[in-house]
Amino acid sequence: MVRGTPTYAEKAASVLENLATEKSNAATIVAAGVESALLSLLDVTFQEGKVRRRDGTTLRNEEGYMLVGAASRLLRKVGKYEKLKLAPKFASLLTNILRSDVPLRVKDWVSACLLKLEQMSNGFGNEFQIGIPVDFEITVHDTIPWLVTEIGNDFSPTVRERAVMHLRQLMSQGSSAYSAVVINSGGVYPLVDLLREGTAEARAGALAVLYNLSMNEKNHSVILAAGAAPALVDLIRRGGLGWKLALYLLRALSS
Numbered sequence: 001m002v003r004g005t006p007t008y009a010e011k012a013a014s015v016l017e018n019l020a021t022e023k024s025n026a027a028t029i030v031a032a033g034v035e036s037a038l039l040s041l042l043d044v045t046f047q048e049g050k051v052r053r054r055d056g057t058t059l060r061n062e063e064g065y066m067l068v069g070a071a072s073r074l075l076r077k078v079g080k081y082e083k084l085k086l087a088p089k090f091a092s093l094l095t096n097i098l099r100s101d102v103p104l105r106v107k108d109w110v111s112a113c114l115l116k117l118e119q120m121s122n123g124f125g126n127e128f129q130i131g132i133p134v135d136f137e138i139t140v141h142d143t144i145p146w147l148v149t150e151i152g153n154d155f156s157p158t159v160r161e162r163a164v165m166h167l168r169q170l171m172s173q174g175s176s177a178y179s180a181v182v183i184n185s186g187g188v189y190p191l192v193d194l195l196r197e198g199t200a201e202a203r204a205g206a207l208a209v210l211y212n213l214s215m216n217e218k219n220h221s222v223i224l225a226a227g228a229a230p231a232l233v234d235l236i237r238r239g240g241l242g243w244k245l246a247l248y249l250l251r252a253l254s255s
Contacts, residue, residue, distance in 0.1 A: 002037045006063040009041060013070035020077040030082045034074070039086055041071040042093045046100040065106045068097060072113040079116050087121050091132045098141045104149070107142040114138065139170060140181050148187040151206075157199050164194060164205035171212045179213055188213070188226045195231040203235065204242045211249045220253050228253065 001012040016034065020026040043054040044064060051064030059067070075090060084090065094110050094117075118134045147170075150163035167187075170178055182188070187209075194206035210228060213219045228249075235246040 001034075002040050006059055006067050010063075010066045010070045013038075013041070013067075013074045017070070017074040017077050020074065020081075023081045026078045026081040030078055030084070034078060035084060035086045035090075038071050038075050039089060039093070041067055042075075042090065042097070044068065044097070046097070046102050065103060068102070069106055069109045072109040076109075076113040076116045079113075079120050084117070084120070087117050088131060091117055091134075095132055095137050098137055104142065104146055107145075111138045111142045136177075140177055144170065144178060144181045145185050148182060148185040148190065151187070151190045151194060153190065153193060153197070157202065160194060161199050161202040161205070164191070164198070164202050164209065168205040168208045171209050174212075176216070179216060179219070182209070182213065183219060183222060188219075188222050188228075192223070192226040192228050192231055195228070195235060200241050203240070207235070207242045207245050207249065211245055211252075214249055214252050224253055 001009045001016075004012065016029055020029055040054060044059075044067075045052045046061075046064065049061065051059040051061060053059065072094065075084075078084070079087075091114060094114050098107055098110050098114070114132075114134050115138070118132075144167065147163045147167045151160050151167065153160075155163070167182070171182070182191075191206045191210050194202045195210075198206060210223060214223060232246045232250040232253075236243050236250070
């Protein structure tokens, strides 16, 4: 799996993943040294449009994505049954990948693996603790970017409503890091669009998120540039759900 081509390694990892469905097989795979092999596969960096491996070789982006996805799935599967001595190192590598500019579909596999590592390490004593705030990392680098994507007008009203309500719940936790991700992911424009075209619940959710973002005055110019003012005026005139919050937000943006 380590010495072969990326395609071979990806296929080998997929075969081992299927075998690891059985607990006894998972134990055999771990005993055979799969941790070291996976550590090598996941020790990659994504930068400047290239995927660099620990040995200095480079891969095409899609090769790297497929390899990381397969390795993450295998690691998650064997970690379901077996203690992983290298769990802290895996968590560190996976977190670095999660923070990098890789497609969300890849981050989904990485996130699932991190959650499994955290879950299993909690039951194996301090030496297996991964020492990383997994929930926070996943929320910042995977969950919120996905939600920002789903509030866009390429999705159905139902999906947009569900996504913005989830985003509202996260933003209510008051994390400045969450706010920064929404801004940097281009979330303001689809939020303002929801004020105009979303369902009643979606409008209320978008309004709450925008109000939260407005607590940082540096975000005012972005919110106004997205056309929030006329959308807010329209909400206030209609007097529907959340019109008072719309008024407060408009005043905050105007001050």
